[in-house]
Amino acid sequence: MRLLLVEDDIPLQQNLKQHLLDANYTLDVASDGEEGLFQGEEYNYDAAIIDLGLPKLDGITLITRLRAQGRDYPILILTARDNWQDKVEGLDAGADDYLTKPFHPEELTARLNALIRRSAGKSSPVIQNGPIRLNTSSHEISVNEMQINLSGSEYKLFEYLMLHLGEVKSKTVLIEHIYDQDFDLDSNVIEVFIRRLRKKLDPDNQLGLIETLRGQGYRMRRLQD
Known part of the structure; x- marks a missing residue:
């Protein structure tokens, strides 16, 4: 999940940045309201954290302008x-x-976890998709009650697809929500991680879990319970 943090208190900003990175979020940071507005309009985040007492443009005005621009992320x-x-x-x-x-x-x-879940229409931290179970709070994943271990980047991709079951997501959208703004959008890293997820979650392709739609992107199938 990709977040925007707008905070002018630099020690607090750095502490929060490290905490959120350790929690497996991707993060963009701004130190004033004008910079926050630019980034908030430029990218479609999964959530934003905005301090009210910002220089150049206060937090209330920043939020008002983002909503006026149609930015509906939490x-x-x-x-x-x-x-x-x-x-x-x-x-x-x-x-x-x-x-x-x-x-x-x-x-x-x-x-943040609760806001992102609710924005995706999920009320519980546990997302069940057929035999696949994801706890978005503990980051625990199981298939048929067997624990599955994913790398940090694999988990980010998997969680995003699970939060958007049945939706087609382009390679560009996946990269924008998983990696920071300096990432090379032409990289084939998404294809690599999709292959890894298929191998770890559905090695025999019995579930047909992640579909490739040529020219469109990828979709996590909704599975029968």
């Missing part, structure tokens, strides 16, 4: 302000949730 606001009016203003501007500083990074991760 937004979690961070605020050092303790009064309820600021939180209400942020939610009314289009944010989906908020955290008041100081907070535990684990709470941030839990809220």
Whole structure:
């Protein structure tokens, strides 16, 4: 999952960045509202984390402009302000949730996971697709109750496809949601990871789990329970 973090407190920004990278997210970072607006309009993120007290363009205005541009990904606001009016203003501007500083990074991760699941129409952290089971909180994967181990990049691709069952996703979209903005879009890395996922999850191709649609992309099939 690819996130946008807009935070001007550099020590906090770096701490959150490391925590989110360790949690297997891909992350773009901005240090002011104008930079956040540019990145937020340029890329279609899975979620954004936006501080309210930003320089150049405050968080409320940033959120309002992103929503006006049709950016509908979940937004979690961070605020050092303790009064309820600021939180209400942020939610009314289009944010989906908020955290008041100081907070535990684990709470941030839990809220992000919940927002991303809900945006994909999933209420539970456990996604079941036939014999395949994914726990998006613990990152545990099993097929017919046998644990499957994936690398970090394999997991990112698998989770994204599981959150969008039955949807065709192009190679470009997959790269944009899994890797940072400097990644080479002409790379064949997606094909490599698709092959690895098929080999680990469905080695005999009994499930026909991941379909290739020529000229369109890939689709994770919805399987019968």
